[in-house]
Amino acid sequence: xxxLDQRLLLLLNGSGNPFWDQMMWxxxxxxxxxxxxxxxxxxxxxxxxxxxxxxxxxxxxxxILLADRISSGVFKPMFHRWRPSHEPALEGLVHLxxxxxxxxxxxxxxxxxxxFGLTTFIALLTRSRLMLLTMTIWACLSSYSRIYxxxxxxxxxxxxxxxxxxxxxxxxxxxxxxERRWTSAxxxxxxxxxxxxxxxxxxxxxxxxxxxxxGINSTLIH
Numbered sequence: 001x002x003x004l005d006q007r008l009l010l011l012l013n014g015s016g017n018p019f020w021d022q023m024m025w026x027x028x029x030x031x032x033x034x035x036x037x038x039x040x041x042x043x044x045x046x047x048x049x050x051x052x053x054x055x056x057x058x059x060x061x062x063x064i065l066l067a068d069r070i071s072s073g074v075f076k077p078m079f080h081r082w083r084p085s086h087e088p089a090l091e092g093l094v095h096l097x098x099x100x101x102x103x104x105x106x107x108x109x110x111x112x113x114x115x116f117g118l119t120t121f122i123a124l125l126t127r128s129r130l131m132l133l134t135m136t137i138w139a140c141l142s143s144y145s146r147i148y149x150x151x152x153x154x155x156x157x158x159x160x161x162x163x164x165x166x167x168x169x170x171x172x173x174x175x176x177x178x179e180r181r182w183t184s185a186x187x188x189x190x191x192x193x194x195x196x197x198x199x200x201x202x203x204x205x206x207x208x209x210x211x212x213x214x215g216i217n218s219t220l221i222h
Contacts, residue, residue, distance in 0.1 A: 005155040009084050014095035014148045018218035021097045026210050028111070028145040036138070039202040040122070047191045052183050059121060059175035067117040067167045071110040071160060081107035085150045094150040102151035109152045112160030113167065115139035120168025125175070126191045134200045139164075 014021060026032050045053050084094045085101035119135035143161060146152040152160075 005153045008154045012147045022214035022217045024145040024148040025097050039199045043195045055178050063117045063121045063171045067113040071108050071113040075108045076105040079107045083151050096150045106152050106156045109156040109160035111146050112143040112157045113164040115142045116161040116164030117167040120165045124172040128196050134203050
């Protein structure tokens with residue numbers, strides 16, 4: 001399994017193409033997705049009372065806290081699996097961008113755990129296929145960028161994604177219990193289709209902007 005994981009990594013790892021190097025470098029950056037975070041905050045606040053909004057935001061915070069802290073603070077120190085960028089057997093074979101190699105250990109991927117955890121929680125919250133599709137594309141793209149950059153094996157991503165889904169489901173149950181306790185007199189939330197489409201459009205616009213910037217930067221570098 002380890003050998004297969006390494007082969008898949010070398011197959012999916014960066015090609016050295018300036019455009020894709022710039023694209024994946026931008027995709028993996030947290031700051032790139034701040035507009036999406038703002039739209040998500042708007043979606044939640046616009047469709048809920050202040051009390052339910054607070055509970056949802058606490059649920060989101062719990063998802064990220066658990067996914068990130070457990071993946072980084074428990075799994076990585078427990079398994080001590082070198083990232084591809086630090087694996088002696090792969091030295092000279094892994095394509096790195098801007099000399100970035102990440103920390104020493106990579107199992108499981110915190111990026112995958114965080115993004116898939118949040119995707120699961122928001123999908124269960126909104127019960128919207130469009131929201132699920134949009135968030136899943138985002139999570140997959142963000143996770144793949146880690147393979148492209150040579151800082152995670154596909155196995156790191158798969159395990160992180162599965163763990164993230166588990167965290168998202170568990171936090172969804174916690175949220176529902178808190179919702180029943182603190183908002184029992186309030187009507188159930190039905191998320192606006194218009195707001196969900198706005199969020200999806202914002203994601204599409206972000207991808208277009210990232211693509212344009214990567215194209216311009218790669219041209220300048222070349």
